Amino acid sequence: MTGFAVRPDGPARPTVRSSGSLLVDNIGELLTNAPGAEGDPLGLRRDAALLIEDGEVAWVGPARDAPPADRRIDAGGAAVLPGFVDSHAHLVFAGDRAAEFAARMAGEPYTGGGIRTTVGATRAASDGELRATVARLRGEAMRQGTTTIEIKSGYGLTVADEARSLRIAAEFTDDTTFLGAHVVPPEYADRPDDYVGMVCGPMLAAAAPYARWIDVFCERGAFDVDHARAILACGQAVGLGVRVHANQLGPGPGVRLGVELGAASVDHCTHLSDADVDALAATRVDCMCAEGGHTATVATLLPGAEFSTRSPYPDARRLLDAGVTVALATDCNPGSSYTSSMPFCIALAVREMRMTPAEAVWAATAGGAAALRRTDVGRLARGARADLIILDAPSHLHLAYRPGVPLIRQVLHNGVPQCPQ
């Protein structure tokens, strides 16, 4: 069945949903993220089955009670989990920065200065070239289990180039983010106030019809806290949700600014003070739901960036122990983290950030959904979108235990098997 995802004033994007009923049967380990017993945030079920109707999960239960269906997929005793929700990616760009990566591996520090190189290449690219890159990376991510992805602009940095970046991004996702405040482009180097005025004025007006979110790189060398606050407030005023690139390269005010503005997520969180952690923990929303609550502002950790910039990893344990909701995402971009692989990020989070495999898988699914304020994805319960992964493994533990191995046997998106696998 084909429908259209339409936002007011936004583009129309075809959505393919499954038709008829489809039973995924003989599931050895099913992760629902619908919490069961205490200490089981993954809502783990053994010997389970799952029924899909109209692109949604219609039933979950013991395999022996499975209802009849038009079609059946035999999971063969494998693990099944919700599709990954990658809540932070920069896919609209041209060129690559492999030489910059090689220089870093030889000892050069990462400063974010290379963003301007990608801005030049992106401005020079045609729409078709940009669209082809997004399609390639979106396909790559899907084959690795990512069924929901956020895509940012931020390599155009002119009114026309930011608008077209978001227009192209919106062809691939509902979660588009306006990042006109990525860096101050060279032509505004001597007048950053003018650039901020332009971002809040004509650039936001051109970008907003294609965007759900607004983001700012709040960091020394990019945007200071006053500029960041002004830009995010302008975005909020036209209905965009707030996210912030914060505390990546050093300590700073970005995380607390995000909390102040009610951001859905503050991303990177590599250099945090006690006050930052306390501010995030204080956004906890307790609810009567089975999850027992979460923080309204999620800390999204991007270990691919620390890997590719050879930097210290964020202290995930400190955040988790303080009760902060943590998401994992790829930060896929040509500079600091050119990976589209959520399994790679899970493996890094477990090995380098001391998250348990269960915490890391939850953060890559339900955590990402919380960071995007989505309740339809990141879980496999009645009414959720039928986005799921069948692993080539008996347990989710294998995602970190077998790093670098292609364990994604099959992906269903809106209940539709994705080909080729």
Ligand code: NIG
């Ligand atoms: O999230 N930190 C800012 N933006 C990206 C890096 C982009 C780049 O280096 O091209 C990030 O790491």
Ligand code: FE
């Ligand atoms: Fe980023």
